[in-house]
Amino acid sequence: xxxxxxxxxxxxxxxxxxxxxxxxxxxxxxxxxxxxxxxxxxxxxxxxxxxxxxxxxxxxxxxxxxxxxxxxxxxxxxxxxxxxxxxxxxxxxxxxxxxxxxxxxxxxxxxxxxxxxxxxxxxxxxxxxxxxxxxxxxxxxxxxxxxxxxxxxxxxxxxxxxxxxxxxxxxxxxxxxxxxxxxxxxxxxxxxxxxxxxxxxxxxxxxxxxxxxxxxxxxxxxxxxxxxxxxxxxxxxxxxxxxxxxxxxxxxxxxxxxxxxxxxxxxxxxxxxxxxxxxxxxxxxxxxxxxxxxxxxxxxxxxxxxxxxxxxxxxxxxxxxxxxxxxxxxxxxxxxxxxxxxxxxxxxxxxxxxxxxxxxxxxxxxxxxxxxxxxxxxxxxxxxxxxxxxxxxxxxxxxxxxxxxxxxxxxxxxxxxxxxxxxxxxxxxxxxxxxxxxxxxxxxxxxxxxxxxxxxxxxxxxxxxxxxxxxxxxxxxxxxxxxxxxxxxxxxxxxxxxxxxxxxxxxxxxxxxxxxxxxxxxxxxxxxxxxxxxxxxxxxxxxxxxxxxxxxxxxxxxxxxxxxxxxxxxxxxxxxxxxxxxxxxxxxxxxxxxxxxxx
Amino acid sequence: xxxxxxxxxxxxxxxxxxxxxxxxxxxxxxxxxxxxxxxxxxxxxxxxxxxxxxxxxxxxxxxxxxxxxxxxxxxxxxxxxxxxxxxxxxxxxxxxxxxxxxxxxxxxxxxxxxxxxxxxxxxxxxxxxxxxxxxxxxxxxxxxxxxxxxxxxxxxxxxxxxxxxxxxxxxxxxxxxxxx
Numbered sequence: 001x002x003x004x005x006x007x008x009x010x011x012x013x014x015x016x017x018x019x020x021x022x023x024x025x026x027x028x029x030x031x032x033x034x035x036x037x038x039x040x041x042x043x044x045x046x047x048x049x050x051x052x053x054x055x056x057x058x059x060x061x062x063x064x065x066x067x068x069x070x071x072x073x074x075x076x077x078x079x080x081x082x083x084x085x086x087x088x089x090x091x092x093x094x095x096x097x098x099x100x101x102x103x104x105x106x107x108x109x110x111x112x113x114x115x116x117x118x119x120x121x122x123x124x125x126x127x128x129x130x131x132x133x134x135x136x137x138x139x140x141x142x143x144x145x146x147x148x149x150x151x152x153x154x155x156x157x158x159x160x161x162x163x164x165x166x167x168x169x170x171x172x173x174x175x176x177x178x179x180x181x182x183x184x185x186x187x188x189x190x191x192x193x194x195x196x197x198x199x200x201x202x203x204x205x206x207x208x209x210x211x212x213x214x215x216x217x218x219x220x221x222x223x224x225x226x227x228x229x230x231x232x233x234x235x236x237x238x239x240x241x242x243x244x245x246x247x248x249x250x251x252x253x254x255x256x257x258x259x260x261x262x263x264x265x266x267x268x269x270x271x272x273x274x275x276x277x278x279x280x281x282x283x284x285x286x287x288x289x290x291x292x293x294x295x296x297x298x299x300x301x302x303x304x305x306x307x308x309x310x311x312x313x314x315x316x317x318x319x320x321x322x323x324x325x326x327x328x329x330x331x332x333x334x335x336x337x338x339x340x341x342x343x344x345x346x347x348x349x350x351x352x353x354x355x356x357x358x359x360x361x362x363x364x365x366x367x368x369x370x371x372x373x374x375x376x377x378x379x380x381x382x383x384x385x386x387x388x389x390x391x392x393x394x395x396x397x398x399x400x401x402x403x404x405x406x407x408x409x410x411x412x413x414x415x416x417x418x419x420x421x422x423x424x425x426x427x428x429x430x431x432x433x434x435x436x437x438x439x440x441x442x443x444x445x446x447x448x449x450x451x452x453x454x455x456x457x458x459x460x461x462x463x464x465x466x467x468x469x470x471x472x473x474x475x476x477x478x479x480x481x482x483x484x485x486x487x488x489x490x491x492x493x494x495x496x497x498x499x500x501x502x503x504x505x506x507x508x509x510x511x512x513x514x515x516x517x518x519x520x521x522x523x524x525x526x527x528x529x530x531x532x533x534x535x536x537x538x539x540x541x542x543x544x545x546x547x548x549x550x551x552x553x554x555x556x557x558x559x560x561x562x563x564x565x566x567x568x569x570x571x572x573x574x575x576x577x578x579x580x581x582x583x584x585x586x587x588x589x590x591x592x593x594x595x596x597x598x599x
Numbered sequence: 600x601x602x603x604x605x606x607x608x609x610x611x612x613x614x615x616x617x618x619x620x621x622x623x624x625x626x627x628x629x630x631x632x633x634x635x636x637x638x639x640x641x642x643x644x645x646x647x648x649x650x651x652x653x654x655x656x657x658x659x660x661x662x663x664x665x666x667x668x669x670x671x672x673x674x675x676x677x678x679x680x681x682x683x684x685x686x687x688x689x690x691x692x693x694x695x696x697x698x699x700x701x702x703x704x705x706x707x708x709x710x711x712x713x714x715x716x717x718x719x720x721x722x723x724x725x726x727x728x729x730x731x732x733x734x735x736x737x738x739x740x741x742x743x744x745x746x747x748x749x750x751x752x753x754x755x756x757x758x759x760x761x762x763x764x765x766x767x768x769x770x771x772x773x774x775x776x777x778x779x
Contacts, residue, residue, distance in 0.1 A: 041651060
């Protein structure tokens with residue numbers, strides 16, 4: 001240490017002295033750890049839960065398994081539960097699937113009993129349901145209506161659950177609400193039977209209402225709110241398709257032809273103009289179309305950045321790159337026609353490879369970067385770590401022949417720009433450095449940083465456990481936060497570029513990340529060509545393309561497929577139940593004549 | 600194979616964890632507001648919890664940077680639980696819940712001034728100094744616990760010592776004025 005530093009800093013010896021009194025005794029400390037390990041192992045073997053994951057233990061703590069087992073199997077069941085520790089761990093998603101199947105079976109049985117025991121209805125009485133309900137004469141119809149309120153309130157319950165337990169549990173709350181629509185259907189049918197109104201047409205209307213409620217109360221919330229964690233492959237959009245098709249089928253089987261002609265344009269409107277099916281337009285063809293048609297301005301900022309990102313994504317997945325003549329023409333104007341110093345344009349153009357040597361030389365003049373480049377090759381300058389200054393290195397390589405020493409100096413400058421503090425939006429900087437080191441032919445320097453990059457990614461990922469308070473789960477944040485976690489589309493783009501290069505850390509669930517990107521990519525309109533705001537989602541759409549086609553999602557076991565698709569399974573069962581109920585109910589008869597009546 | 604079954608995950612690994620993280624872990628927990636004795640106990644609990652639950656750890660047990668991040672998470676949860684329990688039991692003396700002072704009995708005037716200056720530093724600087732100088736642990740191990748790079752830790756240490764020097768000069772000049 002120099003004398004000057006000694007004057008500036010407090011001596012290490014003094015600092016060591018400052019903490020001397022608090023320094024733990026190594027032997028005592030280790031003995032303490034060993035003693036605690038013994039205690040914990042003893043406790044673990046006593047209650048048999050030591051190996052259960054924390055989340056499972058929480059679920060097990062919430063589920064009153066002994067009373068359930070006693071109800072189902074008597075006291076023997078309860079004892080079995082306690083002695084074998086059988087249900088110490090039960091996964092909530094699996095329980096939801098079982099509940100859906102059980103609910104479907106029980107509801108079907110109940111509907112069969114109701115329809116078998118009811119008398120045929122005269123056609124003249126069909127349509128009297130609402131009149132009876134309004135009179136409040138039938139308690140069961142009322143009760144059915146109350147369950148419908150539960151379905152409608154699913155969004156609120158789901159959001160509250162997300163607030164308390166995280167997005168994983170919120171989805172199950174919504175499924176639970178969806179299942180309550182089965183109960184609503186069964187109870188309402190009983191009410192109709194008691195009023196002597198149980199006709200197929202009435203049940204078809206009932207089923208339609210139940211599905212409309214399920215759609216508006218559950219699917220729209222899951223798709224539009226960022227708090228839910230949905231690992232499904234098809235997404236909540238598939239559930240929307242199932243429910244809307246179910247509505248059409250109910251109307252069709254209930255012989256409501258007029259209503260079908262009203263429902264079809266309504267569904268088309270929802271699909272196209274509210275994009276309820278969640279189309280992301282992130283296919284290579286859609287993005288290529290977007291890139292080809294983008295209008296760039298020499299003074300623009302984000303449009304250049306996004307054009308560069310779309311190009312990068314298309315190249316990464318080996319998709320056809322569209323003609324970039326219009327981008328080249330705009331660059332020509334910015335360089336030769338009416339020179340503009342637009343760092344975003346230079347950086348995007350460098351990524352797209354649209355500027356040749358002579359034009360880069362002109363850019364050096366426009367940006368007055370000659371001295372900066374001189375300093376970099378001499379090993380005196382530093383690289384601006386802000387991502388839009390990335391073009392400096394491609395510009396340098398295009399305009400200078402570097403000696404070995406100069407090359408080393410430039411590599412050192414790039415390495416010096418590596419983010420050294422997690423608090424300074426590091427993912428973008430790290431992605432830039434990785435790209436530049438590869439460009440400089442130093443891939444092994446990137447490989448050396450793999451563990452560091454993984455740690456950074458894990459630190460900034462918005463896992464379901466970390467996100468609450470309506471935070472967008474699954475994306476990457478620019479800054480670490482414990483409360484009020486915010487995912488950023490640019491940091492997520494950088495994170496995907498990094499994972500594509502150095503691999504995915506084990507703790508990052510790519511399905512949750514995909515769910516985030518789907519939500520961010522979904523435009524207001526289903527068709528990109530008519531959506532004036534499609535440009536807002538370009539970064540996320542490009543990220544989604546790279547995630548799905550460049551990085552790829554891991555294989556799932558059949559059990560995980562079932563668990564991840566539980567919302568879809570539940571909605572399929574609800575639709576099926578409505579259709580079964582309609583088919584089981586007899587059609588109203590024109591004139592009911594009692595065959596046993598001799599008169 | 601889980602980490603529980605891993606034959607290489609024997610006592611040597613646990614000893615490695617203790618040697619690497621004893622000092623910085625105690626320092627880190629003390630930075631969250633625990634007194635030094637409680638911090639030491641919580642650090643022991645953290646290592647024990649981590650060891651007993653090592654089957655849940657997804658990384659390599661020998662990988663100190665991964666283990667560091669995991670230990671920090673456990674330590675934070677344990678500290679939070681302990682803090683909540685402490686808040687519920689208001690019968691405990693106020694001194695037990697206060698953020699600890701660095702020194703207990705300054706050995707001399709210079710040490711006293713240093714301790715006073717230390718208290719004036721921001722939390723980030725205090726934290727990194729506690730973690731590093733409690734046992735003179737390497738920047739790499741401190742970085743593993745903080746979830747950052749060794750270079751960032753070195754830079755933070757430098758800044759913290761610099762800031763401490765400024766505060767120390769201020770404290771000493773004030774003391775001199777008072778004496779006059």
